[in-house]
Amino acid sequence: MRNFKENRRLVQSSLEPTPLWPRPETDDLVADLKRDGVIVLPNILSAEQLGDMQQAFESRLRRMRWNNIEGYQKTERHRHMVEDVLLLDQGFVDLAVHPLVKQIVTRYLGTDYELTEAKGWKSLSTRRDFHGWHGDAWYDQTTEKKIHREIKLAMYLTEVHSGAFNYIRGSHGKQHPRTVKNQEVENFDASRFVELTGAAGTAFLFDTSGIHRQGVPMLEPRQAIFYNYHDPRVRLQQEDVSYYRYHPLLLNAAFLGRLSREDQRILGFGNKTNLQSCFERQTQTPLAFKASSAIFDAQLRVRELRDRIAARLRRTFHS
Ligand SMILES: O=C(O)CCC(=O)C(=O)O
Known part of the structure; x- marks a missing residue:
């Protein structure tokens, strides 16, 4: 994966944004994404943007959400979830509709995709393999015969030395996404395993049908955000409908001042496809x-x- 290492060096060397992406560089990134299923992006946010995002994210991690107190959600032991991060700071919106992200995602998914989820979490230190190898199941596999494409954009908000994102290169688009046993993964050649350690601000894109996981052990807490891009018209799997996982994005009017028509489409303006009025979680x-x-x-x-x-x-x- 030629550009993988080169790009990672770029991310670590400076936090200045690259204002324009020459066509050849975008072409290379798209080609690598198609081949490997995962790419690291060059710096696309400034140090100031990243700092504001880190601060805003951190403010949601101080306590669990309760009554009129904002905070994280907790449904499992080792992660504190921060839902709907587009509400928190301008940088989260800027990242979602960043020109380079749009160029790559459009060339990979076509023009019908939207950002369907924008959340993040703090992973707590643990030696437990609680988030093992898998492809992300999201569409209804009882009716959908096609392996639908979905891209995630991830960004670390803290420096990551351990518990990094792991991906098996070239494992995307081969099967409907599912949980993958450790024994199955042992059959892949070691050269295909990517472990993505990196500085805060390291951003990467991956095809979620590829086999991936959160690495183990996690020796220090890690904060990261994950955005999900897919075609919202594809029929969703029942458990995500019941949970209302892909609800229309929750947005903050203060951050929507500079959007193009394309950005509005990507953020799902006016699209009621997956809206569930009066939704109440059955729990x-x-x-x-x-x-x-x-x-x-x-x-x-x-x-x-x-x-x-x-x-x-x-x-x-x-x-
Ligand atoms: O947290 C990680 O590193 C893995 C993320 C992941 O598996 C996912 O977003 O599906």
Whole structure:
């Protein structure tokens, strides 16, 4: 994978954005993506943009989301999920519709794709292989016979030495995406394994039908964002419909001032294909949630009672 190493060096050498991409460089990146299923991008954001994104992302990681307090979501032990990152900072939107990203993704997916998900997570240190080898299943494989293409754009927000993204070069487009056992992976030649360590700001694109995973062990926490581009008209697998995973993007009006018509299409403006009005997730309310809600309710009652007693005392002593 010729450009892989070259590009990674570019990312690590400077955080200045490259303003224009000469056609030959884009051609090379597209050719590498088609051949290998994964490419590292040159720097596309400035150090300032990256810093603002890191700060905004970090602010969502301080506590778990609750009531009127923003924070991360937690549905598994080793990851803190930050959904809908386009709400957080201009840089997240700029990255999603960056000219180089659009050029490459358009040449790989055609012109019907949209950004269908934009989230990130903090992976906690662990030696557990909790996010093993797989291709990303997303479309309804009971009705869709074609292996539909999907591209993810990933960017590290912290420096990554361990627990890096792993990909098996050239494994994309070969089978419908599914979980892959470790024994199956052992059959691939070692030269095809890519481990993508890198500085904060390292960005890469991959075809999600290719076999990939979060590397193990994760020796220090890692923060990364993952954007998902596919054709929203392709029928989704049932579990993602039930979870409402590919809901229309949640956006912040403050960051939408410089969008072209193409950007608006990519962000799904006006597209109701996967909208589920009045969606309510079918899940049992966890006991911990019920308990903390009850305690919080009791605290509010005590506070109200205290205020009423204080008001009565004030009235008594001032009359
Ligand atoms: O977190 C990682 O490095 C792997 C990400 C991944 O497997 C995915 O986005 O499907």
